Amino acid sequence: MSEKEKITRVNARFYQAMSALDIGEMNAVWLDSEDAICIHPGREAIFGYHNIRESWEMIFNATESLSVTASEERLVIGSELAWVVCTETISMMIEDGLAAASAQATNIFRRLKNDEWRMIVHHASAIPFKPHEEQLETIN
C-alpha cells in the first residue's frame, strides 16, 4: 500500500470512529503522545492524548447520533509527517430534528517506526454550510 493510501485510510478511519462514537477506534487512530493536539470547532486547543481522549468521550457520551464525512481532501506527505486538509460534513440528531454543519479540518499524521501513520493534530473550524454533492442529489 502506498503512503498516500495509508494516510487516506487513517484519515477515513478517524471520521468512521467519530461517526460510530467509538472511543476504541479513536484510540487506534491517534498517537498516544503528549505532543498530540486537538482543536474542536470554536474551542481552545487540548494538549496531550490523555486529555484529547477525555474530550472525545464527553462528545460521544453527549451524542445520540453523528455522521461526519470528509471531502475535498488535499494530502501533503513528508518522510515522517503528513497532513490532510479536508472539508467535514457533519449531520447529527438533535431535539429539533436533523442538524447539519460544515467544518474545515487540518489533520496531521506522524509515521511510526512500524510504518503505521497516526494522527497527532486535528484542528477543525466551522465554515458556512456546504452540502455534499450526494446530499444535493438526494435533496433535488
Place this chain on the structure above:
Amino acid sequence: MSEKEKITRVNARFYQAMSALDIGEMNAVWLDSEDAICIHPGREAIFGYHNIRESWEMIFNATESLSVTASEERLVIGSELAWVVCTETISMMIEDGLAAASAQATNIFRRLKNDEWRMIVHHASAIPFKPHEEQLETIN
C-alpha cells in the same frame, strides 16, 4: 541557531508581517507553493500561495490598523516539517473603536534545502476572547 529558534522566529515574523500589513514580509515567510494552504477564521481553505497572497492583500487593503500577537506556542519539530500551535490575540481599529478577538492557530512549516523554514499551512479559528496577561495588567 537551533531549529527551535529558527521556527520560533519565522512564526513571530508571520505575526509581525500581519501586524505591519506588509505583503513583502508575508511573501518572505510563506513557501511559494501549490501545496500551501491558508484557512482564515470561519472561512474555507485557500489553496496555493498565489491565492493566499491575494487573500492577504485583500485583508491588508481593507484594514487600517491591526495587531496580532502569538502566545502559548507549542512546537513540534520533524526533520523536514514542523508546526506551531498558538493562541492569537487580535486587536484592530474599527469604526466603533478598538475591537479585540482571540483565535487558535496551527502553523505548519517546511524546511528548504538551505535550512530555511517557510510556512506552508496556516489554519486559524475563532475562540472565546482571552486577553493576554499583559493586557489584563494594563486593564487592572
